Amino acid sequence: MSDTHAQTVPFVRDTMLPAAPPPTRESGAVKWLRENLFSGAVNTVLTILGILIIWFLVATFWDWFAHSVWNASSLTECRQIIAATWGENARGACFAVIRERWNQYVFGFYPQTLYWRPTMAFGLLMVALAPVLFSASLIIRRVVLAITTLATLLCMMVLGAPVGWLVFAALVLAGGLLASERNIAWLLPFSLIYPLLGVWFLWGGSLWGPIFVLVGPLLGWLAWRLLAGISPLLATVGAILVTVLFWLLLAGDAAQSAQAVLPLSIEAVRSDRFGGFLLSITIGVAGIALSLPLGIVLALARRSDMFLIKSLAVIFIEFIRGVPLITLLFVASLLLNYFLPPGTSFDIILRVIIMVTLFAAAYMAEVIRGGLAALPKGQYEAADALGLDYWKAQRLIVLPQALKISIPGIVSTFIGMFKDTTLVTFVGLYDPLKSMSDAVRANIEWKGIYWEPFIFVGAIFFLICFGMSRYSMYLERRLQRDHR
Amino acid sequence: MNEPINRQIDRSQMTISDEVAIDIRNMNKWYGSFHVLRDIDLTVHRGERIVIAGPSGSGKSTLIRCINRLEEHQAGHIVVDGVELSSDIKNIDKVRSEVGMVFQHFNLFPHLTVLENCTLAPIWVRKVPRKQAEATAMRFLEKVKIPEQADKYPGQLSGGQQQRVAIARSLCMQPRIMLFDEPTSALDPEMIKEVLDTMIELAEEGMTMICVTHEMGFAQAVANRVIFMDQGQIVEQNNPTDFFNNPKSERTKLFLSQILGH
Numbered sequence: 001m002s003d004t005h006a007q008t009v010p011f012v013r014d015t016m017l018p019a020a021p022p023p024t025r026e027s028g029a030v031k032w033l034r035e036n037l038f039s040g041a042v043n044t045v046l047t048i049l050g051i052l053i054i055w056f057l058v059a060t061f062w063d064w065f066a067h068s069v070w071n072a073s074s075l076t077e078c079r080q081i082i083a084a085t086w087g088e089n090a091r092g093a094c095f096a097v098i099r100e101r102w103n104q105y106v107f108g109f110y111p112q113t114l115y116w117r118p119t120m121a122f123g124l125l126m127v128a129l130a131p132v133l134f135s136a137s138l139i140i141r142r143v144v145l146a147i148t149t150l151a152t153l154l155c156m157m158v159l160g161a162p163v164g165w166l167v168f169a170a171l172v173l174a175g176g177l178l179a180s181e182r183n184i185a186w187l188l189p190f191s192l193i194y195p196l197l198g199v200w201f202l203w204g205g206s207l208w209g210p211i212f213v214l215v216g217p218l219l220g221w222l223a224w225r226l227l228a229g230i231s232p233l234l235a236t237v238g239a240i241l242v243t244v245l246f247w248l249l250l251a252g253d254a255a256q257s258a259q260a261v262l263p264l265s266i267e268a269v270r271s272d273r274f275g276g277f278l279l280s281i282t283i284g285v286a287g288i289a290l291s292l293p294l295g296i297v298l299a300l301a302r303r304s305d306m307f308l309i310k311s312l313a314v315i316f317i318e319f320i321r322g323v324p325l326i327t328l329l330f331v332a333s334l335l336l337n338y339f340l341p342p343g344t345s346f347d348i349i350l351r352v353i354i355m356v357t358l359f360a361a362a363y364m365a366e367v368i369r370g371g372l373a374a375l376p377k378g379q380y381e382a383a384d385a386l387g388l389d390y391w392k393a394q395r396l397i398v399l400p401q402a403l404k405i406s407i408p409g410i411v412s413t414f415i416g417m418f419k420d421t422t423l424v425t426f427v428g429l430y431d432p433l434k435s436m437s438d439a440v441r442a443n444i445e446w447k448g449i450y451w452e453p454f455i456f457v458g459a460i461f462f463l464i465c466f467g468m469s470r471y472s473m474y475l476e477r478r479l480q481r482d483h484r
Numbered sequence: 485m486n487e488p489i490n491r492q493i494d495r496s497q498m499t500i501s502d503e504v505a506i507d508i509r510n511m512n513k514w515y516g517s518f519h520v521l522r523d524i525d526l527t528v529h530r531g532e533r534i535v536i537a538g539p540s541g542s543g544k545s546t547l548i549r550c551i552n553r554l555e556e557h558q559a560g561h562i563v564v565d566g567v568e569l570s571s572d573i574k575n576i577d578k579v580r581s582e583v584g585m586v587f588q589h590f591n592l593f594p595h596l597t598v599l600e601n602c603t604l605a606p607i608w609v610r611k612v613p614r615k616q617a618e619a620t621a622m623r624f625l626e627k628v629k630i631p632e633q634a635d636k637y638p639g640q641l642s643g644g645q646q647q648r649v650a651i652a653r654s655l656c657m658q659p660r661i662m663l664f665d666e667p668t669s670a671l672d673p674e675m676i677k678e679v680l681d682t683m684i685e686l687a688e689e690g691m692t693m694i695c696v697t698h699e700m701g702f703a704q705a706v707a708n709r710v711i712f713m714d715q716g717q718i719v720e721q722n723n724p725t726d727f728f729n730n731p732k733s734e735r736t737k738l739f740l741s742q743i744l745g746h
């Protein structure tokens with residue numbers, strides 16, 4: 001170069017530079033190691049310390065894992081095998097208990113011949129969730145639904161499902177795959193009725209029960225249509241009233257009469273036969289599905305201008321957050337009986353679901369309120385200025401943005417709630433962690449086995465919760481727009 | 485900032501009719517005990533282009549926000565297109581769907597594409613079929629000269645483009661009155677021009693407009709009336725020529741000397 005400063009020389013560019021690709025990032029394992037693990041004295045010491053801790057953990061537990069036994073019919077047999085193979089003093093895990101008792105961990109005391117029913121319910125749940133969870137990506141949908149279809153049908157066959165139901169499941173799953181390829185919105189009606197279907201598959205009994213439950217909202221909708229012209233508020237109240245009154249007064253009798261005329265039922269399974277992950281997932285899925293809408297309503301109520309509604313929301317949220325979940329579960333199992341009219345049988349799982357939902361909804365409401373508060377005032381003003389009414393503004397402008405902001409918090413609440421389903425052990429239900437393991441240990445063959453069931457159950461919980469967490473990250477990335 | 489608008493303005497359709505678009509009588513507003521608007525009287529005829537100027541905090545924004553009831557007034561009357569603004573929700577909705585508003589900070593919906601921003605209100609408020617709403621939206625996006633950005637998200641646009649989308653979004657509701665609250669004051673100088681050009685075109689088509697702005701070039705070129713506000717009151721109003729060359733009140737003179745820098 002010449003010795004003149006560039007700035008001092010008049011300069012006119014006569015050729016424009018073509019766009020060049022960005023430089024590829026410098027890479028290399030050594031460089032990465034140096035930058036991330038050994039960048040300074042402190043970092044180096046920490047890295048070495050970390051390696052030592054990991055080494056210590058592995059050294060301690062490696063033997064135990066390496067010496068695990070998967071084939072034995074009792075703990076004593078396990079120990080004999082370990083002693084025979086690795087010497088008298090060897091320690092080893094006895095995962096044979098999982099191999100032998102997996103069905104109890106998965107299905108509880110559900111009748112063995114009916115295992116296919118929860119399996120089908122779970123498979124169809126994935127179909128029902130597809131338009132909600134995987135609406136954006138055809139590829140993900142295709143993979144998830146294909147795996148679901150294969151796994152569900154295979155499991156149902158292995159578990160001895162009747163041919164009729166196999167065909168039914170195959171049809172629904174195929175319909176799901178087809179809709180996923182064509183237009184995922186076709187599945188929404190199925191998603192809407194799935195809760196009733198799922199309940200019916202799990203508990204069995206007469207199909208007329210769920211059908212008449214469904215009739216309630218339909219009548220409510222009719223009432224709403226009739227009253228909507230007069231006043232929207234009246235219409236809403238009327239619709240809710242009609243629905244609830246129908247459920248309380250008519251649905252039960254109507255279902256019984258219909259059943260008498262045209263019996264449509266499958267074998268009923270009582271709630272006390274539920275247990276293990278079947279119970280956890282049932283409560284967890286119901287709790288998740290119900291607590292999100294309730295949480296949204298509570299959050300909106302808490303930000304409302306109407307004093308009464310706001311106060312009710314605040315009292316509810318603060319009360320529920322102020323007591324431990326176990327208290328609510330005890331209320332569900334013991335106290336409710338005092339308040340209910342004698343002779344009413346109010347299903348214990350349903351009661352637990354209600355309590356878990358209320359509990360999660362209170363936390364959810366606060367998480368969503370945070371999201372609502374984070375929205376700039378200008379968004380509300382723009383919605384108002386365009387003439388959108390309160391509900392439309394909330395639904396189209398406010399909630400999509402607020403919920404997006406709140407995704408990490410919402411999913412945390414879901415994960416917390418799912419793990420809390422193990423607390424149902426305190427009201428006598430067979431959660432997979434404590435009650436189920438106790439039940440397994442109550443057999444003379446497996447008396448004294450502790451670690452292995454906990455590790456197994458813990459691992460499954462981890463997989464599910466980690467899955468939820470990954471999904472939330474995927475969703476956040478998908479919804480990433482350049483906010484300003 | 486205040487260079488004169490150097491383009492020929494087509495005044496053929498800028499006609500002011502006798503029909504009253506907005507009638508504000510004796511309007512007062514308080515924020516708590518702070519008397520922010522005092523005895524405002526203002527009649528706007530259809531086709532008028534009014535520029536409101538005044539020092540910061542004088543109540544300009546509050547005044548135009550009262551017109552579509554983003555703010556509530558406590559005394560006096562505001563009648564927009566024959567509809568009196570009161571706490572009656574039906575009236576408020578009616579007025580809001582007739583009055584478009586453009587904000588200083590655009591307030592586009594960041595989670596919707598430009599096209600969705602424009603079709604949202606027509607579809608949900610006016611119940612226009614989606615196809616038709618999209619066609620209308622494209623027409624207005626062409627008018628503000630950004631049809632090619634229709635599928636982008638607001639965050640991907642420049643400030644000037646965002647503000648033009650905001651104008652298109654308002655126009656899609658086919659309003660009869662447009663309110664502008666400092667539409668250019670969050671923009672870089674080169675973007676100001678593109679937004680002002682859009683506003684000028686709107687004026688040329690005979691839109692009734694009320695603009696809060698410090699763009700005195702725009703006021704001189706387009707406005708038929710300039711209103712000067714201070715301390716919550718209308719201090720002076722006049723046609724732009726007399727307003728700028730021959731201000732009556734001392735406050736106006738002071739303000740003009742500050743803003744025009746002489």
Ligand SMILES: Nc1ncnc2c1ncn2[C@@H]1O[C@H](COP(=O)(O)OP(=O)(O)OP(=O)(O)O)[C@@H](O)[C@H]1O
Pocket residue numbers: 515518520538539540541542543544545546547
């Ligand atoms: N929500 C509010 N609560 C209380 N005071 C307010 C509120 N909004 C505005 N004010 C006050 O009302 C006065 C008028 O505000 P306004 O925003 O109308 O002024 P402006 O003329 O638009 O000013 P600017 O040129 O800075 O935008 C100001 O003194 C402001 O502090």
Ligand SMILES: [Mg+2]
Pocket residue numbers: 544545546665666
């Ligand atoms: Mg202002």
